Amino acid sequence: MPPLQQVxxxxxxxxxxxxxxxxxxxxxxxxxxxxxxxxxxxxxxxxEQHYGFEVQDDEISAHHFATVGTLxxxxxxxxx
Amino acid sequence: xxxxxxxFNALPFFLNTDEGERFCLYHEPEPGVQPRGTILYxxxxxxELNKSRRMVMLQARAYAQAGFGVLQIDLYGCGDSSxxxxxxxxxxxxxxxxxAWRWLDQRNLGPRHLWGLRxxxxxxxxxAKRVNPASLILWQPALSGRAHLNQFARMQSAARLFxxxxxxxQNTEIGGYLMSPSLSKAIHELDAAKLTPGCPVQWxxxxxxxxxxxxxxxxxxxxxxPALQPASALLITRWRDAGAxxxxxxxxxxxFWSSAEIGIVPDLLAATAQAMESA
Numbered sequence: 273m274p275p276l277q278q279v280x281x282x283x284x285x286x287x288x289x290x291x292x293x294x295x296x297x298x299x300x301x302x303x304x305x306x307x308x309x310x311x312x313x314x315x316x317x318x319x320e321q322h323y324g325f326e327v328q329d330d331e332i333s334a335h336h337f338a339t340v341g342t343l344x345x346x347x348x349x350x351x352x
Numbered sequence: 353x354x355x356x357x358x359x360f361n362a363l364p365f366f367l368n369t370d371e372g373e374r375f376c377l378y379h380e381p382e383p384g385v386q387p388r389g390t391i392l393y394x395x396x397x398x399x400e401l402n403k404s405r406r407m408v409m410l411q412a413r414a415y416a417q418a419g420f421g422v423l424q425i426d427l428y429g430c431g432d433s434s435x436x437x438x439x440x441x442x443x444x445x446x447x448x449x450x451x452a453w454r455w456l457d458q459r460n461l462g463p464r465h466l467w468g469l470r471x472x473x474x475x476x477x478x479x480a481k482r483v484n485p486a487s488l489i490l491w492q493p494a495l496s497g498r499a500h501l502n503q504f505a506r507m508q509s510a511a512r513l514f515x516x517x518x519x520x521x522q523n524t525e526i527g528g529y530l531m532s533p534s535l536s537k538a539i540h541e542l543d544a545a546k547l548t549p550g551c552p553v554q555w556x557x558x559x560x561x562x563x564x565x566x567x568x569x570x571x572x573x574x575x576x577x578p579a580l581q582p583a584s585a586l587l588i589t590r591w592r593d594a595g596a597x598x599x600x601x602x603x604x605x606x607x608f609w610s611s612a613e614i615g616i617v618p619d620l621l622a623a624t625a626q627a628m629e630s631a
Contacts, residue, residue: 285560310510314607316503332513333513
């Protein structure tokens with residue numbers, strides 16, 4: 273499964289977005305009421321557990337959480 | 353779930369230690385059932401301790417019905433125990449576990465096992481080096497103390513994304529707990545990769561369901577169990593290469609230790625019961 277699709281699945285399960293269609297352009301931070309600070313922390317934990325990488329404190333920036341696409345790009349950059 | 357409707361039957365008490373009292377709950381083996389041993393439960397940290405109480409209580413009761421005495425302890429500075437975590441020394445939680453372990457020995461019910469959830473799993477692995485339990489039951493263990501504490505610290509960083517005003521520095525606060533440097537250092541040093549267990553391990557973990565083509569295929573083929581998380585699989589391979597005996601159960605289920613609502617995962621309870629019988 274391509275990273276973008278995996279990230280969508282992780283978002284759906286972590287945030288409980290069962291019925292919501294997600295695409296690369298779907299805005300996240302500030303647009304999804306489900307995405308509060310606790311959810312951001314849980315989302316990062318889920319990504320770390322799934323991919324086995326570690327997210328540093330200074331990498332938690334609004335830019336990475338802007339859209340599904342930017343989050344997926346971030347994951348890909350961490351895997352590189 | 354039928355087990356959920358049974359009356360709550362556990363003995364609460366305070367265990368005396370050199371440094372105050374610890375709140376404990378003891379589930380006696382069910383009367384009429386042949387006692388088979390005892391289990392010391394090592395709890396997770398901070399909010400995960402509270403979120404998981406219900407699942408842990410259900411599992412403790414299931415163990416008691418199978419003939420095990422189960423002791424739950426709130427570690428120093430946690431839950432309903434005394435102590436200020438901001439002043440704790442690095443050995444304090446291990447000392448607590450040692451007291452609890454001794455208390456279980458006095459029950460004279462047979463082999464003693466260790467069971468831990470999240471950070472409690474990692475602590476149990478460390479503590480097992482001292483006391484050689486009959487087996488280790490690990491529920492979603494943290495693999496690295498450093499990474500685990502970072503996850504709690506991260507909630508503060510995540511909150512920053514939403515704040516419009518100037519940020520408030522809270523460097524030493526982790527998950528709402530002000531942790532002493534000594535205890536934080538001791539936890540940072542915990543690393544499952546360096547703690548190859550010397551006793552059989554029952555490893556149980558939950559993975560959120562990711563519906564994709566591979567999953568559809570697996571379901572169609574009658575394979576309903578997800579793969580272990582990559583990081584767990586790697587660690588377990590290393591342990592096995594070093595001679596450890598590890599039985600694994602990977603299940604679908606939501607993380608009840610962090611979910612917004614108190615969650616119950618019946619499949620995990622069933623698998624844990626099965627694990628004890630087949631280990």
